[in-house]
Amino acid sequence: MSKVTMKKYYCCKCFLTDNIYISEYDIHVTYHCDDQFLETWQKKLQRRGCSGDKFTEILQKVKSEVERRQNLGAQSLIRRDLISANYTPLHPHVYNIQKNYFSPVFLSIVDACKSGRVNVESLMNMLHQEHAEQVFSFPLFTQQFCQDFIEEICHFESTDLPKGRPNTMNNYGVLLDDLGFGDQFVTPLIQEYLTPITKLLYPDCGGASLDSHKAFVVKYKLGEDLSLAYHYDNAEVTLNVSLGKEFSDGSLYFGDMRWVPPQETACTESTHKPTFALLHRGQHKHGALPIRSGERYNLIIWMRSSVVRNRCCPMCDEAPQLMETVGYGDGLTVDHTREDEMVNVCAAL
Secondary structure, three states, X not given: OOOOOOOOOEEEHHHHOOOEEEHHHOEEEOOOOXXXXXXXXXXXXXXXXXXXXXXXXXXXXXXXXXXXXXXHHHHHHHHHHXXXXXXXXXXXXXXXXXXXXXXXXXXXXXXXXXXXXXXXXXXXXXXXXXXXOOOEEEEXXXXXXXXXXXXXXXXXXXXXXXXXXXXXXXXXXXXXXXXXOHHHHHHHHHHHHHHHHHHHHOHHHOXXXXXXXXXXXXEEEOOOXXXXXXXXXXXXXXXEEEEEOOEXXXXXXXXXXXXXXXXXXXXXXXXXXXXXXXXXXXXXXXXXXXXXXXXXXXXXXXXXXXXXXXXXXXXXXXXXXXXXXXXXXOOEOOOOOOHHHXXXXXXXX
């Protein structure tokens, strides 16, 4: 089993001000103060039909999100302590990674990468290349593991214990580190099984130096979240696993990388089958079409490289201004930044 890293990780200060998603108008905004928000966003929101009392409501919603982010570190610690003390897992075995959870096809791919028998070209031939550039799919888990994992998540959802929101765009789901999946499941999954693949596929965006993560399960269900708007991830490489249950439609779609100017180019769809994983660059813009029936659970792991993001924060495109955090935070370290520029604010992603 992999040794757990003891690095200290941080967030960039932009987490408190940038990339605040307003679902009603499908837009990400920034907030520094009321005057700045009015000057920067009032006219843009008005063009989307947001004015009068609705604009006032949106402003208050944005300020509430900023306050939530400011308190996120402390709330995360409270949640973890409460869950650790009061939650009894339904399937304790799923918290520890085991070889029998994986598809034989996936294990053969990992073994080939570890042995050095493959180069990037032959590895790509072992994976299914989606229509979108550098997006790959492959069978990852067994059906039995996916069933047990979903049952474990549903069991936790049925309790009254506190639940953290996966991210600003998904309203339903679970943060896996809150439940204790990090050290014995997510970390070895990345280090022992995924990095041998990502270092070949994504050497230009940190695929060989993935040293932190944010892992969560998202849920799509009629009457709750149905789809996911077009966006990019706060990650160098993203793993997206369809766990099940029964559902119809809900394909993923991919466009361009985030730095490509918007243009009238068609997105490409990828059908996501249960037990299968999609692997893609985090900065590759994508979304999820609505499900039409049923209920769907996806395991998402944002894999991050401090070597890459220490040079430039991927969310504000500036040299990161570090601030204190909890756990892996935003995957930043002090390796390539000045400690005397750190901001003493407690927050966590």
